[in-house]
Amino acid sequence: MNSTPVQKSISQEVKQLTVYSILFSISFSHMLNDTIQSLIPSIYPLLKNSFTLNFAQVGLIQLTFQMTASIFQPLVGSFTDKKPQPFSLAIGMGFTLIGLIFISFANSYPAILASVALIGTGSSIFHPESSKIAYIASGGKRGLAQSIFQVGGNTGTAVGPLLAALVIVRFGRDHAVYFGILALLAIIILIYVGKWAKPHLLHLKMLRSKGGILSFHANLSKKEVHLSVAILLVLIFSKYFYLSSISSYYTFFLIEKFHVSIKHSQLFLFAFLASSALGTYFGGPLGDKYGRKYVIWFSILGVAPFTLLLPYVSLFWTAVLSVIIGFILSSAFPAILVYAQELMPGKIGMISGLFFGFAFGMGGLGSALLGMLADIKDIYFVYHVCSFLPLIGLITWKLPDLKKI
Numbered sequence: 001m002n003s004t005p006v007q008k009s010i011s012q013e014v015k016q017l018t019v020y021s022i023l024f025s026i027s028f029s030h031m032l033n034d035t036i037q038s039l040i041p042s043i044y045p046l047l048k049n050s051f052t053l054n055f056a057q058v059g060l061i062q063l064t065f066q067m068t069a070s071i072f073q074p075l076v077g078s079f080t081d082k083k084p085q086p087f088s089l090a091i092g093m094g095f096t097l098i099g100l101i102f103i104s105f106a107n108s109y110p111a112i113l114a115s116v117a118l119i120g121t122g123s124s125i126f127h128p129e130s131s132k133i134a135y136i137a138s139g140g141k142r143g144l145a146q147s148i149f150q151v152g153g154n155t156g157t158a159v160g161p162l163l164a165a166l167v168i169v170r171f172g173r174d175h176a177v178y179f180g181i182l183a184l185l186a187i188i189i190l191i192y193v194g195k196w197a198k199p200h201l202l203h204l205k206m207l208r209s210k211g212g213i214l215s216f217h218a219n220l221s222k223k224e225v226h227l228s229v230a231i232l233l234v235l236i237f238s239k240y241f242y243l244s245s246i247s248s249y250y251t252f253f254l255i256e257k258f259h260v261s262i263k264h265s266q267l268f269l270f271a272f273l274a275s276s277a278l279g280t281y282f283g284g285p286l287g288d289k290y291g292r293k294y295v296i297w298f299s300i301l302g303v304a305p306f307t308l309l310l311p312y313v314s315l316f317w318t319a320v321l322s323v324i325i326g327f328i329l330s331s332a333f334p335a336i337l338v339y340a341q342e343l344m345p346g347k348i349g350m351i352s353g354l355f356f357g358f359a360f361g362m363g364g365l366g367s368a369l370l371g372m373l374a375d376i377k378d379i380y381f382v383y384h385v386c387s388f389l390p391l392i393g394l395i396t397w398k399l400p401d402l403k404k405i
Contacts, residue, residue: 030153068117070358070360163179225343235393244370276327
């Protein structure tokens, strides 16, 4: 297939040096953003006690956050594909800051829901645009770029519960407002990123308008692309429904089964989330080297033996298995996202928003449904059911190997 002059210019663009200063900037901002976001599930036990909530109401808080963080993401990504908004990242962080201030002093259940909705809106702006900038700054190392970007988010998700245990659980929910300093720091960094991104985003828009960027993978039919995207979304469902059982209810599981304290349960959650951050880093580079399909296959299906064992073991082995599960399962997302971006290279923002949004949505839906299931049955039953979810990874064999076509 002969390349047009514009397509050749894209090839040359991809060979540019990876802009690590931008990748580390958005990764650090991602860490700050997700540190703030992870405070929400970390203080669930406090909210549950303060407002006498049941598990279904706790799940609804998470659902509100996840849905506002998910529904808008594909819309934001699609809009910025057509009309670049390089400073939208700083604006989105502003929403997060306002939501954090509100949740620190909320005195009713509806006020809590409104607060997490604001934080979710900030997330819906942040993720698709920053993922696009990681793609542009990758210099062709797309998996590595996404891993650097996402490891920041996973690190923040891991650190958040630890900080919550040290500060919020110890001193009270109103101390969450001090984490607003992190949001202010992120806004400053994201203004710098926006200045760098502006000419690059405008250049990308110009290439798209000239037909130099294909909407679908050159060697796949539209039907094959859509089927592959659907399979990837099913895998996201499997991954994030299972992760919901850990991120939202792991502390309750440990407290009820092993009678650990809230503070100690947060430390176990930190260990799981820290291993997830580490696993995220390895998924992207391994996908660049060996092919993303194989990383996805190993990450989703390979974790099944450990999830099946988790509900039956002692506290020590629960901690060990959760770390292994977090590491393996988290390596999937960078590979899945870049695979999807390569399927639809002309719609990077939209596809990033779709996958981040779907991941957030499945996490929220999972939290709500699993919360209701825990109320109907018990928290142990939830972990037995969720242990089978990674077996859905068997459908990965239907994905084409993009490294070979």
